[in-house]
Amino acid sequence: MIEKSLIIFLPACYPDRESTLRFMLKAEADLLEIGIPFSDPIADGVEIQKAYYEALKSFKLCDIFWIAREYKKEMEKRLILMSYYNPIYRYGIKRFVEEAYESGYDALLIVDLPFDEAGEILEVSKDVGIKNVFLAAPNTNNERLKAIDELSEFIYLVSTYGVTGVRKEVSKLTFEALKRTKSICKKPIAVGFGISSREHVRMIFNAGADGVVVGSAVVKIVEKFGRSADEEIKKFVEELKSYQTP
């Protein structure tokens, strides 16, 4: 699913579903990751928290499916759906996974569902045909990494300890973790959380990652420009993608 891929994260319906769709079509990312707004995003820093609270003022779960359906009418690129577990659990796991897949999502990443708790999701996903992506972190031991490598479409390696959010630097921990994860896992590895600039993207690809996820930095652009963030997002993604040119 990933191969030197730039993955752009957008919170759904921030500021509304039509804007999210436009941003998705405009951003020339290799892959898009769409976040379901949640009332209590414990793995997210202030940027995404704020976006979710704002989105929740009008958000309906059915918007998630609408966004994917409309996007797939125009684009072939893969979509990853990112969520906290409770909205899925509450909706009904089977019903949710089926609708997510039918509407156009290719993979499902549930932030607060480690693989040990994912039995039912894995079973249903297999039946339906949607892929699963699991997080790994710098403190994930080799044994758990091997289990994740078995179950996950690709490894989503969290760059550091803590939550999402714009950071100034990529820590040493990220490179150590990437090196160890690469030595253990056969699946491709995407690095996310805190990756905020073209320089970060370059460093992480150069260290051998197969994908880089940029989220909060894009959210900040939406925060600043609102519904008319299209051009700014496009420009930012172009800048990130040109990480190879000096």
Added chain:
Amino acid sequence: MRFGEFGGRYVPEVLVPPLEELERAYKEIKDDENFKKELDYYLRSYAGRPTPLYYAKNLSKELGMKIYLKREDLLHGGAHKINNTLAQALLAKYMGKSRIIAETGAGQHGVATAMASALFGLKCRIYMGAEDYERQKMNVFRMKLLGADIVAVNSGSRTLKDAINEALRDWAENFETTHYLIGSVVGPHPFPTIVRDFQSIIGKETKEQILELEGSLPDAIVACVGGGSNAIGIFYPFVEDEVRLIGVEAGGEGIESGRHSASLSAGSKGVFHGMLSYFLQSDEGMIKDTQSIAAGLDYPGVGPEHAYLKDTGRVEYKAVKDDEALKAFIKLSKLEGIIPALESAHALAYLEKDESLRGSVVVVNLSGRGDKDLGIVLEALR
């Protein structure tokens, strides 16, 4: 790891290793003689255990039943919270952690955590919803005096659940040096088990005391339920016995008003704060804001073991409204000279609502004292 289907460990991957580390440490230490001796020493000489089981004769006469009060209100800090904070802080020390973080609603758990941290020389940071921070100025000052650093949390509904969110975020970043000292039988495994074990001393003492005083077990035990730690603490040693166990939730302005905190009485199954349990939530799984005159009960979820005890029918869960709790608060003050915490007043208020308790022997867990609530009660009576 689970209580029936409830409980579990629903956390981001980065928190799995710290939870495994905690589980291992707890297993090693809980039967360690040195640890037990040290904890016992602090519980007695610092916190004031054992607490009396007091026969409330005036209230008994008034309500037509034999009422015993388990006097957790007499503990240092004024609530049962210190049982858990002393034990977990000691556990943290054995684990080699140098820093403690905790959430607090009204401030009771924050104060008890700050005390234990001061005692054991641990750095301490308390997360408190910005709204609670404003409402509970005195407790904020108490915690500061005790050397803790208090963070007012401005995200979400700016109350207890948001304070827990922020504590979890801190822990995900600082788990190497930091122990998250959670305040009730909630959160991912092993927290609900650890806190239950540390609070079970309430029930163990109660059993010995009632057998000595009455020569038999009580007919019923009543406790208020926020997250559920004082309730599980007194229930747990009686679960296998023939004793009615009744948990009382905060009915706020009434269940039908939608403004309450009764997650077992009116909630639905969900996954939040690391556990599968009952929660107050929207149809789309967003966690709701809650309401109660008792800040310590103002939480949209409940410990997973309570969810299990509800579904198996072993424990009955009822709701008591703000105004009923307020009446009980005043009644106990007038009749017995004991000002209860508003949380505990919910358990007391239930006694009058249940005809079948008349003539029986009932133990009420008086989980805390009411000094902290005087301002709120004064306001409510206006």
